[in-house]
Amino acid sequence: MFDWQDLHYFSVLARTGSLSAAARELGVDHATVGRRVASLEQSLSLRLVDRLPRRSPLTAEGSAIAELAEEMARLSQAIDRRARGLTNAATATVRISAPPAVAARLIAPHVVEFHREHPDITLALAGASHNAALDRSEADVAVRMTRPTEQDLLIRRIGAIHFALYATREQAALPPETLAFIAYDSTLDHLTQQVWLRAILAGRPIIFQASDLFGQQEAARAGLGAAALPCFMGDNDPMLVKLDVQEPPPVRDIWLTAYPDVSRSLAMRTVMTFLADIIGRECPIRAP
Structure with missing residues (x-):
């Protein structure tokens, strides 16, 4: 039986296309990614990637395995989202992704207010110029300046x-x-x-x-x-x-988005209400 962690590393490599890109996403060095992929190849008795100087293209066998690995990754992330939505733990960490200026000038100054009212919820705020991939659990909730197009997301316009x-x-x-x-x-x-x-x-x-x-x-x-x-x-x-x-x-409209599974938790609903309130107050949909 192959190691599930090896398959995870291979799945990220297949999506990113190179050892260095996979290593950056996984937070490890590229040698670790290479070692994990080699271990999976040995377990499956298949050559999954061609090792070129600057990229690691998949073999035909690797492409076939990558499709199945991607399905497994989606299921794993769905399980994680469902679990986060079902938990009623007293403490929680909620990861927020927002454009850099929105994160720094609209959200961060009000975190102190949120902490006073909800000391058991930790906010992890990431100011990112790209849209966080919620389906890959890069964030729990996202604030975006373009209307989300991904399927199955909860979408709400909260400001302008x-x-x-x-x-x-x-x-x-x-x-x-x-x-x-x-x-x-x-x-x-x-x-x-x-x-x-x-x-x-x-x-x-x-x-x-x-x-x-x-x-x-x-x-x-x-x-x-x-x-x-x-x-x-x-x-x-x-x-x-x-x-x-x-x-x-x-x-430009401001959108709040999350997966329904995640938003079922009390902590997530609390955070989403907080974001909608402060952004709606600072950037009302209708100009005063």
Whole structure:
């Protein structure tokens, strides 16, 4: 009989495509992944992967086993979610995934309030630019800025992020035609706020690009130019002022999502109510 842990390591390798990527996800070194996969191959008397310098493609036999392993992984994760939903333990840890700015500026400042009211629930907050894979148990509940498309998830719209153009008072006093801009890099041109920003440039330059909102805000605070920021960041920054723009600024909905099995637990329901309340208060769906 093969080792179930060996199969788990192989399943992650099959999905990620390389020893190094699998090792990062599993939190081990790549030699451990290689050793586990070799052990599974020995147990099954099959060669599952071709070991190339930069990747580990599956053999035909490996692809067949990987399909079954993926099914087993889904069942394992479903069992874990069901167990978390059934537990009524006095203490619990709930893992939350949210966009970095939402995590740092909307959720984290209110954690102290939550802890006072629910000291037995520990929040594990991850600010991530990618959507956490709830089906792989990367998080228990996720806050997202795009409507989730995965099947079987509970989905609730809990707020709306309103954007505006911000700069220092000195920059705001300059003639509009001399204004320079701060933006995301071109790989994020598809984002709603980036599309809007490019639409109002009118030939004016983007002189600095940053991959996250924190970098853009700091550059704007330094007087480099104007940046499109969420109002919950710009309005609360005493060094920035909102600029008048003819083109209406964008609005992005905020979604709360989790699996029904997980959300049955009292701790999860408590956390989801907390997230919906604080985000709905700070970023109401209808602008005040």
